[in-house]
Amino acid sequence: xxxxxxxxxxxxxxxxxxxxxxxxxxxxxxxxxxxxxxxxxxxxxxxxxxxxxxxxxxxxxxxxxxxxxxxxxxxxxxxxxxxxxxxxxxxxxxxxxxxxxxxxxxxxxxxxxxxxxxxxxxxxxxxxxxxxxxxxxxxxxxxxxxxxxxxxxxxxxxxxxxxxxxxxxxxxxxxxxxxxxxxxxxxxxxxxxxxxxxxxxxxxxxxxxxxxxxxxxxxxxxxxxxxxxxxxxxxxxxxxxxxxxxxxxxxxxxxxxxxxxxxxxxxxxxxxxxxxxxxxxxxxxxxxxxxxxxxxxxxxxxxxxxxxxxxxxxxxxxxxxxxxxxxxxxxxxxxxxxxxxxxxxxxxxxxxxxxxxxxxxxxxxxxxxxxxxxxxxxxxxxxxxxxxxxxxxxxxxxxxxxxxxxxxxxxxxxxxxxxxxxxxxxxxxxxxxxxxxxxxxxxxxxxxxxxxxxxxxxxxxx
Numbered sequence: 001x002x003x004x005x006x007x008x009x010x011x012x013x014x015x016x017x018x019x020x021x022x023x024x025x026x027x028x029x030x031x032x033x034x035x036x037x038x039x040x041x042x043x044x045x046x047x048x049x050x051x052x053x054x055x056x057x058x059x060x061x062x063x064x065x066x067x068x069x070x071x072x073x074x075x076x077x078x079x080x081x082x083x084x085x086x087x088x089x090x091x092x093x094x095x096x097x098x099x100x101x102x103x104x105x106x107x108x109x110x111x112x113x114x115x116x117x118x119x120x121x122x123x124x125x126x127x128x129x130x131x132x133x134x135x136x137x138x139x140x141x142x143x144x145x146x147x148x149x150x151x152x153x154x155x156x157x158x159x160x161x162x163x164x165x166x167x168x169x170x171x172x173x174x175x176x177x178x179x180x181x182x183x184x185x186x187x188x189x190x191x192x193x194x195x196x197x198x199x200x201x202x203x204x205x206x207x208x209x210x211x212x213x214x215x216x217x218x219x220x221x222x223x224x225x226x227x228x229x230x231x232x233x234x235x236x237x238x239x240x241x242x243x244x245x246x247x248x249x250x251x252x253x254x255x256x257x258x259x260x261x262x263x264x265x266x267x268x269x270x271x272x273x274x275x276x277x278x279x280x281x282x283x284x285x286x287x288x289x290x291x292x293x294x295x296x297x298x299x300x301x302x303x304x305x306x307x308x309x310x311x312x313x314x315x316x317x318x319x320x321x322x323x324x325x326x327x328x329x330x331x332x333x334x335x336x337x338x339x340x341x342x343x344x345x346x347x348x349x350x351x352x353x354x355x356x357x358x359x360x361x362x363x364x365x366x367x368x369x370x371x372x373x374x375x376x377x378x379x380x381x382x383x384x385x386x387x388x389x390x391x392x393x394x395x396x397x398x399x400x401x402x403x404x405x406x407x408x409x410x411x412x413x414x415x416x417x418x419x420x421x422x423x424x425x426x427x428x429x430x431x432x433x434x435x436x437x438x439x440x441x442x443x444x445x446x447x448x449x450x451x452x453x454x455x456x457x458x459x460x461x462x
Contacts, residue, residue: 009033015040023052031060035067043069047076055081059088062097065250071100083112092137092247095124132218133211135251136232136241139163144174145181149200150193156185168229170239171201178237182206184228208233211240215251218243220345306450313461315389316453319374319400320446326370327407327445328438331415334359335437338419339429352420356413363412370408371401392460399456403449410448411441 009029014022015037026034026049038046038061050058050073062070062085074082074097086094086109098106098121110118120138127133141163143152156166169188171181183201191200207221208231221230222245229242276284303320338355341347347355378397381387389396415437419429454462 010037019045019048020052023049026061027053027057031057031064032066034061035064038073039066039068043072043076047073051077051081055084055088059085063089063093065093065246070097075101075105079108079112083109087113087117090137091120091124091139091241092135095121095134096129099125099129127211130215130251131211132209132213132215132230132232132243133240135215135218135243135247136211137165137244137247138241139165140168140170140229140231140239140242141166142170142172142239143197145171145196145198146174147197148193149188149191149195149197152183152197153188153193156188165229165242165244168227168231168242169197170206170231170242171197172239176237177239179206179208179231179233179239182208182231206231208239209243210235215248216343219248219252222248303446306446313396313453313457315396315461316399316450319403320449322374322400323403323407323449324442324445326404327411327441329411330363330366330408331411331437331441334363334412334415335418338416342419342423342429349420349424352417355416355420359412359416360409363409364405366412367405367408371404374404375401390461392457395456395460399449399453402456403452406448406452407441407445410444411437414441414444 010022010025014025022037026037029037034057038049041049050061053061058081061067062073067073074086077085082105086098089097094117098109101109110121113121124133124136124138127136129135141156141159143155147155152169156169167185169183169185170179171183172178173180181198181201183197187200187202188197207225207227209218209221211232211234213232218230221227222243227245229244231242232240234240338347375397378389378393378400382389382393418437418440423429
């Protein structure tokens, strides 16, 4: 029978029925599908369903990265069940969940974990969650370099069930235990059983990272070299663990979500939108909105400064929204392009001058295009009789055209340089969000607009 993915893997009626019935239904589902069903329940109901499941099934579901708020579910489980589940999770998943537990729950559960598991957990918790050490699992396959392919395959068969992945085998020096090679499972399967494991491994030096490597760099290496896992090694060359491609994908999705939220002028959300409580949502959004509002007050100050010019040539106010939005849009475009290029390591801090050299002429061309469109629009409206801009309408059209060219150029250059400045200062470039750039360009755009108007219209309207 072919399985076709649907939005619901269990009848809707079960979601509000007996938790035991829902638990029995979810046991027959894929763990990731079961996790998505639990995401639709409130915390207490989901915990009751997990409690009604066989422990192995509950473990599989809690191992799924798609499960929302796993720490909250563990908090609601009986202590004995919670400790049993935690002890059986993948080491990296166990650390991720334990890190989110309250201090009280951590103190309750840690003594109930077996000594080796507790020591490993404390070791993993030392690393930042966004680093290679925070993502790595210690459940990997490692063999001495003097083993044969046959010995290694037997070891994979015997120990594989307790490992998170067996697709990548770390080969270490028999004496020093330092990493010397990495071998893919397919090379083992297709290799001569009597040959040494080192002879069938990739001939290149292994791709490995220190534990404090940022997860974005780990993702870049996995993508560049088409790897399923990257070993994490200590300074002495000993293997601490491996970061698997599935863990990196989950981490990068979270990173991308955070960056998109920041680009929208929102503090990064720690929970799914529908799960976050109302007051937390307000708190996450209000800070940026207030900061942007206070910044926009400078726009009012700029207009007050040019009040006399506006009174003399009230027609200039008609084009203020056009001028401000064009500068903000160009700045937002440039910011988005540069932030993405920085994230993909296509450019670095040293390339700022090359970016400026590209954005300056690009801004001039884009601004000139919009300027010409603005001039044509004013001329058409004047000639067609849609609006009378007065006897000096050619000068007004020239003012709008020149102002658009200057403001779009300034917006493109400013939007492209802000991510570099923030990265240099140690901040996340995504903080140079589109609303922030737009606000900055709005204020400076008005100054540019009225300066151009004063130069062009002096002696006529001004």
